[in-house]
Amino acid sequence: MHITVSIIVGVIFILTGILLSKRRIYIIRREYIAIFIMLFSTLPIILNNRFSFVWIVFLPMTLLALTIHKGRFTFVNATTPMTMDAVTAILDDKNITHLIEHEQVVLGGHKRLIISFQQSMNTVEMDLREISDLPIYKELLDELKHTLNGKRSTLFPLAGFFMIGLGMLLITMMVVVSRS
Numbered sequence: 001m002h003i004t005v006s007i008i009v010g011v012i013f014i015l016t017g018i019l020l021s022k023r024r025i026y027i028i029r030r031e032y033i034a035i036f037i038m039l040f041s042t043l044p045i046i047l048n049n050r051f052s053f054v055w056i057v058f059l060p061m062t063l064l065a066l067t068i069h070k071g072r073f074t075f076v077n078a079t080t081p082m083t084m085d086a087v088t089a090i091l092d093d094k095n096i097t098h099l100i101e102h103e104q105v106v107l108g109g110h111k112r113l114i115i116s117f118q119q120s121m122n123t124v125e126m127d128l129r130e131i132s133d134l135p136i137y138k139e140l141l142d143e144l145k146h147t148l149n150g151k152r153s154t155l156f157p158l159a160g161f162f163m164i165g166l167g168m169l170l171i172t173m174m175v176v177v178s179r180s
Contacts (some may be wrong), residue, residue, distance in 0.1 A: 006174040009040065012124060013167030021160030025151045026076045027144065030069035030125070035062055071129035073141075076160075077153040080119040083126060083144075087115060090143045107131065122155045 020026065038061055075083050080103055087105055091098045097108030107113040113134070131137050167179045 003178045007171055010167040010174070012170035013163050013170060015167075017160045017163030017165075017167060019160070020076055020163060021157040023077060023153050023155070023157055025078045025082075025148045025153050027149050028074045028076065030072035030074055031066050032067035033074060034069050038062060038065060069122045071132040071137075073126045073128065073129065075124040075126065075148065077122055077155050077157055078124050078148065079122070079155065080124050083124050083148070084117055086144060086147050087126075087140065089091050090140055090147070093137065093143075096135065122158050 002174075038058065084103070084105060088098065088100065090105070091105070096165065099106045099108065103117045103119075105115040107115070113130045114127075116133065118125045118127075128137060128140070131140075
């Protein structure tokens, strides 16, 4: 059973990698990534029929991850200038005053609200936690999804190939372990 589940997880990694390798920009909520990582890391414990662990540790950690990562988004196959340009164009269309400082967009007004960007290889993390209570939050997300999600990218899809390699490694390890 462990081998079957591990092979299924490996295939899920490979299919996700193939999807990310299509050189399209994808917007993913950080909450989903955190839950996926936690589920993958606790899979061996769950497979050993330790369901009490799920209720004692996994569920509170999932709730904590949902709280910590709320308002953060990952853009796969994108760069910081590409995402910042899209955000500033949307803010310009909505006539919202803003400044660009380093890798941040600072919204004007009586309170300085910051939208920050952090790039790692060909993924960008955008932090919208400071504006999550404002009406512009939902509008900005909807416009970004409409503008960038699925748009063709010229970047090498490193995240996709990493996921494919990880899936192949997981399947190979399970086959080797099962034979010994």
